[in-house]
Amino acid sequence: MSAAILDGKSLAKQIREELAVEVVDFIRTTEVVPTLAAVLVGHDPASEVYVRNKRRDCEIVGIHSQLVELPAETTEAELLDVVARLNADAAVHGILVQLPLPKQIDETAVLEAIDPAKDVDAFHPENVGRIMQGRPRFLPCTPSGVQELLLRNDVPIAGAHVVIVGRSDIVGKPLAGMLVQRGRGGDATVTVCHSRTADLAAITRQADILVVAIGRPEFVTGDMIKPGATVVDVGINRTDVGLVGDVEFASAAKVAGRITPVPGGVGPLTRTMLLVNTLTAARELTARVGE
Secondary structure, three states: OOOEEOOHHHHHHHHHHHHHHHHHHHHHHHOOOOEEEEEEEOOOHHHHHHHHHHHHHHHHHOOEEEEEEEOOOOOHHHHHHHHHHHHHOOOOOEEEEOOOOOOOOOHHHHHHHOOHHHOOOOOOHHHHHHHHOOOOOOOOHHHHHHHHHHHHOOOOOOOOEEEEEOOOOOOHHHHHHHHOOOOOOOOOEEEEEOOOOOOHHHHHOOOOEEEEOOOOOOOEOHHHOOOOOEEEEOOOEEEOOEEEOOEOHHHHHOOOOEEOOOOOOHHHHHHHHHHHHHHHHHHHHHHHHHO
8 A cells, every 4th residue: 555645735835825815805805914923032043944934925825924033032021012012003913922932931921911812823722712612713723734634635534533642732632622523624533642641552553544743753653553544744853864754654654545744744734824814813803893
């Protein structure tokens, strides 16, 4: 068996093209330009690349982007003042504080300070709670990208056993909450595994859909996968041989029915779903003003 490739790069391009049309229509109808403000503290090279790519994505679809650059020695109080200013700025619809932050700043305090209506990463407790109740304002970008990848490739989710390896607040937990909801993209039976899971391979081999987001290079191998399963590799790890995922691709591709590559799988979709959330935020905030 040789697995079919789930091409996230092509799908992200398709969604951006769809979004660009929606943005043009929104601007024409409301005379409001959706705007994303990114806050970058310090000079972490990876963070600088991520922010640069996100700003380029915004330009492609017609979303305006602002960049607030702060020195590495910025205090928590100073950053909270910046967040408060962006919260109050009616021209800003989405706020993204790039992580990680310098050690003197409490990330939780900063993320909780963002107006939930502008929290396009969907990290605020209010937005997390709305997701778990099945009435989301926004969906977190990586889980949303995974869900879209499955839906748009006609991977059956309803009734499927989904095993998620990794229980992070960014991927594992919210994705599990999304996939168990009733309706489109949900109705799955979900098992979440982690570092304390006994006999992990016995559980991953039960998965119709296996999502791996554990942050360990090539951790899941072909013998841990059910024949014909769909494998979604969320990981991206820099190694001496280049970028690799959390799944050993060569052995997994011989067993799986469908599989995402790394790079070119979930990553491009994560960035694209941020744009989707920014337009959603602009629509909601603009509607409030008109009430």
